[in-house]
Amino acid sequence: MTIKLGTREVYGNILAELGEENKDIIVLDADLSGSTRTSEFARKFPDRFFNMGVAEQDMMGTAAGLAIGDKIPFASTFAIFATGRAWEQIRQSICLPNLNVKIVASHGGITVGEDGGSHHCIEDIALMRVLPNMTVIVPGDGYETEAVVRTVTDYKGPVYIRTSREKFPVIYSGDCGFEIGKAKIHHIGKDVTIIAYGLMLHKALDAAKNLRKEGIDAGVINSSTIKPLDKETILEAARVSGALVTAEEHSIINGLGSAVAEILAENNPIPMKRVGIRDRFGMSGKSKELLEHYGLTERDIIKAVRDVMSMKKGSCQSRITPITNQKLSIKGRKLQDSSRFTAEIAEKIQK
Amino acid sequence: MSKSIKELERIAVQIRIDILKMLSEADSGHTGGSLSAADILTALYFSKMRHDPNNPNWNERDIFVLSKGHAAPALYAVLGKSGYFSTDNFSRLRKLGSILRGHPVRGITPGVDVSTGSLGQGLSQANGIALASKIDNKKKRIYVMLGDGEVQEGQVWEAAMTAAHYKIDNLCAILDNNGLQIDGHVNDVMSVDPLPEKWKAFGWNVIEIDGHKFEEILSSLDKAEEITGKPTMIIAHTIKGKGVSFMEGKVKYHGVAPTQDELEKALKELR
Numbered sequence: 001m002t003i004k005l006g007t008r009e010v011y012g013n014i015l016a017e018l019g020e021e022n023k024d025i026i027v028l029d030a031d032l033s034g035s036t037r038t039s040e041f042a043r044k045f046p047d048r049f050f051n052m053g054v055a056e057q058d059m060m061g062t063a064a065g066l067a068i069g070d071k072i073p074f075a076s077t078f079a080i081f082a083t084g085r086a087w088e089q090i091r092q093s094i095c096l097p098n099l100n101v102k103i104v105a106s107h108g109g110i111t112v113g114e115d116g117g118s119h120h121c122i123e124d125i126a127l128m129r130v131l132p133n134m135t136v137i138v139p140g141d142g143y144e145t146e147a148v149v150r151t152v153t154d155y156k157g158p159v160y161i162r163t164s165r166e167k168f169p170v171i172y173s174g175d176c177g178f179e180i181g182k183a184k185i186h187h188i189g190k191d192v193t194i195i196a197y198g199l200m201l202h203k204a205l206d207a208a209k210n211l212r213k214e215g216i217d218a219g220v221i222n223s224s225t226i227k228p229l230d231k232e233t234i235l236e237a238a239r240v241s242g243a244l245v246t247a248e249e250h251s252i253i254n255g256l257g258s259a260v261a262e263i264l265a266e267n268n269p270i271p272m273k274r275v276g277i278r279d280r281f282g283m284s285g286k287s288k289e290l291l292e293h294y295g296l297t298e299r300d301i302i303k304a305v306r307d308v309m310s311m312k313k314g315s316c317q318s319r320i321t322p323i324t325n326q327k328l329s330i331k332g333r334k335l336q337d338s339s340r341f342t343a344e345i346a347e348k349i350q351k
Numbered sequence: 352m353s354k355s356i357k358e359l360e361r362i363a364v365q366i367r368i369d370i371l372k373m374l375s376e377a378d379s380g381h382t383g384g385s386l387s388a389a390d391i392l393t394a395l396y397f398s399k400m401r402h403d404p405n406n407p408n409w410n411e412r413d414i415f416v417l418s419k420g421h422a423a424p425a426l427y428a429v430l431g432k433s434g435y436f437s438t439d440n441f442s443r444l445r446k447l448g449s450i451l452r453g454h455p456v457r458g459i460t461p462g463v464d465v466s467t468g469s470l471g472q473g474l475s476q477a478n479g480i481a482l483a484s485k486i487d488n489k490k491k492r493i494y495v496m497l498g499d500g501e502v503q504e505g506q507v508w509e510a511a512m513t514a515a516h517y518k519i520d521n522l523c524a525i526l527d528n529n530g531l532q533i534d535g536h537v538n539d540v541m542s543v544d545p546l547p548e549k550w551k552a553f554g555w556n557v558i559e560i561d562g563h564k565f566e567e568i569l570s571s572l573d574k575a576e577e578i579t580g581k582p583t584m585i586i587a588h589t590i591k592g593k594g595v596s597f598m599e600g601k602v603k604y605h606g607v608a609p610t611q612d613e614l615e616k617a618l619k620e621l622r
């Protein structure tokens with residue numbers, strides 16, 4: 001049985017746990033604490049939780065002030081209201097002075113579903129990626145979420161983390177680790193490598209498995225940090241595979257696909273294809289239907305792989321051995337300690 | 352146009368039934384805030400507003416902006432019943448390809464003039480529509496409904512200044528003052544009190560009413576029309592979930608649709 005865990009659930013629980021050891025953690029929400037899961041922290045530490053009401057811009061400014069006062073503020077709401085409504089506050093009050101504010105926004109992407117276009121967020125990566133000093137992360141499963149939240153708590157500087165309404169299958173284990181700016185290499189393919197994050201990472205893994213059955217060696221890289229992008233790993237994949245596909249639950253404009261294209265164009269312009277939402281707003285529907293409608297399925301990735309492979313001129317020989325079994329670390333922590341919650345939940349669900 | 356209070360009350364019951372049925376069918380959506388707004392929307396669409404469902408783009412029509420866009424089911428119920436589109440669409444709420452989106456979208460649903468769903472943006476747009484109408488010397492009245500949680504958004508107060516500064520007296524705002532938002536009571540989450548004093552201080556004509564009494568709704572809308580030189584804010588005291596006993600005043604029913612069981616119980620109460 002595949003275990004599924006919500007990245008927002010893990011965030012809420014870890015935050016509540018971290019709050020015990022780290023009294024500097026302050027949490028803010030904008031009338032969505034049940035959905036973002038900051039409600040758990042609010043229940044445990046009412047004195048360090050501030051509900052700002054439906055006022056995202058004020059929330060970002062207040063978070064900036066808390067950071068100036070040496071606190072570690074975590075500000076949460078839906079992704080579109082965090083990054084869209086309060087963008088200029090994030091730019092001016094948080095990123096320009098390079099303040100230690102963590103923005104953890106739930107309901108990223110189109111799998112917000114029935115609420116429709118006003119609530120989908122397919123622009124957040126673009127909006128956050130363009131800001132100097134900002135780090136942009138989308139964890140790929142529960143374990144990685146736990147590692148991410150622990151890591152960014154110790155890191156000083158603005159961070160944007162997208163969590164999802166949809167639950168993701170658990171693909172890592174307790175020692176998956178996380179380092180800002182370091183991609184997780186599942187495999188570098190001789191024929192093609194798919195770079196993805198979040199929900200689409202799972203579709204990419206499925207696509208690669210099925211492509212392998214046809215004899216196509218498709219690799220997968222989890223680029224959970226979209227900024228700073230792991231340039232070294234991407235160029236290595238480009239060199240070995242000779243063709244790349246990016247896949248993301250985001251607009252094809254200015255997301256991971258654009259970031260990878262920028263690196264390729266300047267260093268090694270090989271064929272690439274982007275899977276993403278093609279410059280359209282979303283509409284209401286069930287998440288699964290929307291993913292199909294907007295071209296975000298395993299099938300769409302496979303099609304992109306075929307297209308990009310036909311663009312490849314001649315064959316490409318592997319010059320280096322693909323990296324396997326990468327072990328990343330969380331600074332200054334024993335890895336077993338860093339995944340306690342996720343392991344517990346995973347065990348509970350399995351029973 | 353001039354329907355009796357009794358008739359309006361009867362229509363409002365049907366509107367509530369339609370809201371609950373479409374939400375239950377959709378299996379998601381915002382119940383509480385749709386029910387608290389139902390009587391005001393009924394009064395506007397079936398008595399007060401000059402509009403023509405057969406001619407949704409009629410130049411002289413009055414305009415309604417649902418700034419608290421999550422109450423879309425209430426808006427769709429009155430638009431459908433008025434005849435802007437077939438009520439068959441009700442069962443397609445929130446479904447893929449439907450004209451009834453989770454939140455209102457201009458150009459998708461006949462009768463919807465303004466796209467909302469992100470709170471706090473409706474009043475500014477209503478101001479713009481009202482200004483355009485004034486520039487063209489039209490007799491249009493512009494109505495806009497806000498939530499009491501929604502007015503926590505700073506943009507609402509920027510728009511409040513604009514409406515007073517430019518003496519936008521063809522505009523009438525209605526505040527669905529049901530006392531609740533998502534995370535709890537408005538007073539606990541982020542107090543907006545004292546509302547009448549705030550709007551008065553911002554230069555508005557303020558009227559307070561019971562938002563479930565048609566006499567009061569209609570007379571306040573009439574009074575607003577007589578005021579010149581300033582915009583009017585009708586603070587409507589309402590009950591979230593109004594009409595269904597087990598939903599009334601319950602935070603829980605903000606963003607969940609009734610289950611089949613709840614729907615049957617609710618329909619029994621309403622019929």
Ligand SMILES: Cc1ncc(C[n+]2csc(CCOP(=O)(O)OP(=O)(O)O)c2C)c(N)n1
Pocket residue numbers: 030031032054081085383384385387419421468469470471497498499500501502527529531532533591605
């Ligand atoms: C900008 C923005 N932030 C957050 C939300 C999520 N949201 C939807 S409804 C709601 C609460 C609104 O409360 P209120 O205005 O009182 O509505 P009502 O009680 O009438 O349903 C929130 C926070 C949103 N739609 N838009």
Ligand SMILES: [Mg+2]
Pocket residue numbers: 498499500527528529530531532
């Ligand atoms: Mg309310």
